[in-house]
Amino acid sequence: MxxxxxxxxxxxxxxxxxxxxxxxxxxxxxxxxxxxxxxxxxxxxxxxxxxxxxxxxxxxxxxxxxxxxxxxxxxxxxxxxxxxxxxxxxxxxxxxxxxxxxxxxxxxxxxxxxxxxxxxxxxxxxxxxxxxxxxxxxxxxxxxxxxxxxxxxxxxxxxDLDRLGALSGAGPGYMFVILDALADAGVRIGLPRHLAIKAAAQTMYGAGKMALESGNHPAVLRDQVTSPGGTTIAGIGAMEKGGLRSALQDGVVACLARSNELGK
Ligand SMILES: NC(=O)c1ccc[n+]([C@@H]2O[C@H](COP(=O)([O-])OP(=O)(O)OC[C@H]3O[C@@H](n4cnc5c(N)ncnc54)[C@H](OP(=O)(O)O)[C@@H]3O)[C@@H](O)[C@H]2O)c1
Missing domain, CATH: 3.40.50.720 (NAD(P)-binding Rossmann-like Domain)
Known part of the structure; x- marks a missing residue:
């Protein structure tokens, strides 16, 4: 105790x-x-x-x-x-x-x-x-x-604690930006804002829960939702062309660098 x-x-x-x-x-x-x-x-x-x-x-x-x-x-x-x-x-x-x-x-x-x-x-x-x-x-x-x-x-x-600070400590901030961006995307294709936010948030929550509960690698889960020549892979392709993956990596690296700077 x-x-x-x-x-x-x-x-x-x-x-x-x-x-x-x-x-x-x-x-x-x-x-x-x-x-x-x-x-x-x-x-x-x-x-x-x-x-x-x-x-x-x-x-x-x-x-x-x-x-x-x-x-x-x-x-x-x-x-x-x-x-x-x-x-x-x-x-x-x-x-x-x-x-x-x-x-x-x-x-x-x-x-x-x-x-x-x-x-x-x-x-x-x-x-x-x-x-x-x-x-x-x-x-x-x-x-x-x-x-x-x-x-x-x-x-x-x-x-690793400092590394996790840049991933999960700051992570909710990243997630809220992604959530807001997805909601903007929903509005852009014609959805009302409140519905776009709710759908994006529940999807983020559900996908995270699936990854945790199944223990499957995210690439396996992504593979399960991307049929050949389908719509989801078309969306992912456009997002990756826009630098989604490398932007997330750069963000986490920049966060860790800033944390190291502040800790000096
Ligand atoms: N928020 C996050 O996402 C997050 C994530 C991981 C770690 N942390 C860490 O958690 C710590 C707190 O962050 P936070 O987000 O909770 O900040 P916060 O909401 O600003 O809380 C800090 C609290 O400390 C109080 N305080 C300031 N000086 C004090 C003193 N001398 N004696 C007693 N209380 C005092 C502040 O009171 P006043 O309002 O009166 O100034 C405030 O209520 C930070 O060290 C941060 O690195 C935060």
Whole structure:
């Protein structure tokens, strides 16, 4: 068990994690405290989640686990205020691009875990990468369970965590652009916008679910829907001529490069 837990920053990601973990009983509301910046946010969250809230740093000696869910730019100043955490405190960062070495150097007595979740965690369909020296211990499995409360978890090396950040961490952003583009295409061929969006989103969801549930390679699934001389292969051909595949590859590579730059 992660024990008494302090979550610092309850925005999109911190909120998604807390809601999932509390709903699934991975965290107990009575053992969960939050630190946010604004009084009104603190009041709303404590009422909604039944947790204890603070707007100034509580006594860090009280906590077994500290979850850091602030933006990477804010993290260094927050770490400054956590210098005195007791030896062995479990500290979990969701911040993109901040390495375990940097986290360790800031607070060497903590037991650090790095994670890279994504926003579908807010509906229990997240994909989280988890890395740290102790990922394969009982403690690591407790941290894993926290993120499994909001979706799938891959326990990986730190290098792969950064790579997954550029694929699944940023991925919802890519998917929303693709969804919007497909909806535009639907409108262009005469569909009403709301129907085009619904059809595109349900198709994206269904195709992803099929790939996950069948375990088949995507090329096999694509082959099953492209009859010789047919309509779907005509569509795919035009999309690939337009650079669909290489644009997606370049996008993921650019995202990783930017994350490496920010982490320096
Ligand atoms: N969103 C994603 O897709 C995604 C994916 C993977 C990882 N992450 C990581 O998740 C982390 C949080 O991102 P987010 O998207 O959840 O951002 P967010 O919605 O802006 O949430 C950050 C929260 O931190 C609060 N905060 C700022 N300074 C604070 C302080 N000193 N003490 C306590 N709370 C403070 C902010 O409060 P105010 O509103 O008052 O400023 C805000 O509520 C980032 O490190 C990011 O790299 C995000």
């Amino acid at each position: 992660l024990g008494k837990t302090l979550c610092i920053g309850v925005g999109s990601m911190g909120g998604a994690l807390l809601r999932g973990a509390l709903q699934h009983g991975v965290l107990k509301a009575s053992d969960t405290h939050i630190l946010v910046r604004r009084e009104e946010q603190c009041k709303a969250l404590t009422e909604e989640l039944g947790v204890v809230g603070f707007t100034t740093m509580p006594n860090v000696h009280e906590y077994n686990t500290i979850l850091l869910a602030v933006k990477p730019q804010v993290l260094p100043s927050v770490l400054e205020t956590l210098k005195e955490v007791p030896y062995g405190t479990v500290m979990i960062s969701v911040a993109a691009g901040i390495t375990l070495d940097t986290l360790d150097a800031a607070i060497p007595q903590a037991n650090w875990f790095r994670t890279m979740p994504n926003t579908p965690a807010s509906i229990g369909a997240g994909m989280t990468a988890l890395a740290g020296d102790d990922v394969h211990t009982d403690l690591g499995r407790d941290v894993q369970a926290l993120f499994e409360a909001v979706g799938e978890v891959a326990v990986v090396s730190e290098a």
